[in-house]
Amino acid sequence: MKLRILLIALLAIILQTSCEKELDINEPGNLVPKTVTEDASLPSIMVNETMLHSESYGNTNNSLVIFLHGGPGADYRNGLNVNQLSEDGYNVVFYDQRGSGLSQRHDKELYSIQLYLDDLTEVIEYYRTSPNQKVFLFGHSWGAMLVAAYINKYPDRIDGAIFAEAGGFNKQLLDEYTEASRKLDFFSEVTSDNFYFDQFITGKESEHQVLDYKLAISSSFSYAEGNKEGIEGPSPFWRNGAIALDAFVDIAEDDGFDFTTNLNQYQTNVLFLYGENNSSYGLEFAQKEAAFFPNSEIVRIDDTGHEMIYFKWNSVYPVVLNYLNTIN
Template sequence: MNARTLVYILLFSLFSMPLTGTCQQKDSTYYKKENAPDVKKILIDGKFWVWTQKIGDGKINVLLLHGGPAITHEYFEIFAKYLPKHGITIYYYDQFGSYFSQDPTKEQLNDTSIWKVSRYVDEIEQVRKGLGLDKFFIYGHSYGALLALAYTYKYPDNVKGMIFSDMNPSQRDFGERYTLASKQTDSLLNALKQYHAIIQNKTKRITYNTNLYQKAFDSTFERNFVVRLNTLPDYLMRTKAHKNYEIARKIGPSTFSLNYMTMISEIKVPVLLIAGQYDFIISREQVKNLSTRFPNAQWYMVPDAAHMGFADNPAEYFPGLIKFIRRNK
């Protein structure tokens, strides 16, 4: 599986939806959050602003980096229920091009230098300065975990600890895990009467209804390997609705442009690796092996959870996260 295929997977397997344009129409949630307490817009490179919000008043600070690319901070809203009461202040942050941050101009859309992981790493540093954070914990989920890793590698003196959630920095291992999850999805469909013939024809490379198959594959894959909930809560529905696919496609080619595996041995701060039991990106064995590459890392798997373990099984996800943060404060 090549890098281009991995980028496609990362962009479109997390909440598959019809494509939307970059200048998304703003809804009531946008304007409500515009006027929410402790919202701060931070100017980046003197060219555009990004949206942030502080939640809590504890002395321990955690900056949350969302995935996608180009989804929003909204799927982290559940964190406000668990972390602040333990003296942990969390900071939501929509990366440039995401829904709550400034819309790119046409000129910016065509500026390929903007849509690079390396530039987003420097954007995070400007966000840190804008928020007045000295030593802080950096948390990254999915694509955001790659940003957290690259930031910690470049700016280690600013970081107390790194949380690397539900991501795989190895393209090869990512591909192996996704291939297995895809085969398991086809197996689940094959067991259903209405899809059995389609899967059999697909296996035999005989013509089949590709539209019907893709729709069934996407919904089954999401339900089993992305988020294992029968009904999505409001904060996930809004995350799904607000993803900007045009921006995601622009960032996509840069996703694996950095050699993350060579960075790992240089990360000296405490690291926590987390993944869901059924995560389509990284397996238990891969998490375990990855933890041995860091000088100072621990890991755990969230049972009965997929790519969004904090939504699937918060009772198992958050205690370990909170314990790690408080131990290394």
């Protein structure tokens, strides 16, 4: 009920402001933050014919740790704690994936898994200062799925990998995780509140601001009280990418995917992290994913859930640092 009251109040403010200042909800910056194509002051890189919101921390000649955020369609803001690794001799790179966060928006038909892998290749090449510079991938949720996809396609390009609760390395595992974690009760108050605004705000596929705004509101169900992923509450973000999310949902449903076919070729030890409070993931699911690799270790992060990197970074940090220092 509190969320519904907040939505009504917010809509009233928008309507009042639009009457006074003729506010256009499609005008960049009015509903959600501007992307890099709309705000030149944002840190960005141009790769693979798209402009990505991106930045790095640390000595550019040090081994690269590239962080891949969750989603699809989220951004790296709640993963910025990872930049602490820059104080330990690593060059830490963040980027909002194509069509996500503050990166450039594209039409739905453009998106594909291979395109995202190509983007990652270009990000690596952009930040790499020498051919011998090591590259480690650190993925969370959807980002961890992308790490698996990249290693599966290019097992010789990556020197180590960290998986923080990947949603599933193939369609079967994704369905299993989704069924356990995000199945909605369409008669619950939380669900009703989250979709109440749909009566007032609509958006066409080209109206990215409206759709991204709607996704930001509807995503609040993920941290509702009693959620199965053990998420403590909201974590910060800049902007969601609704079209990117919609595109990859359709790809998964229509085409399926399997990022496990070549993982057995990857001999380097990989690290799996899972949160104690995420009843949808747990040790059993981590073991299923780790089993695709010849060498792996699994570590439980206590007293947290799926958003461990934001809420319990102090517990995640020493585990990640020890792993990186061991194989660097």
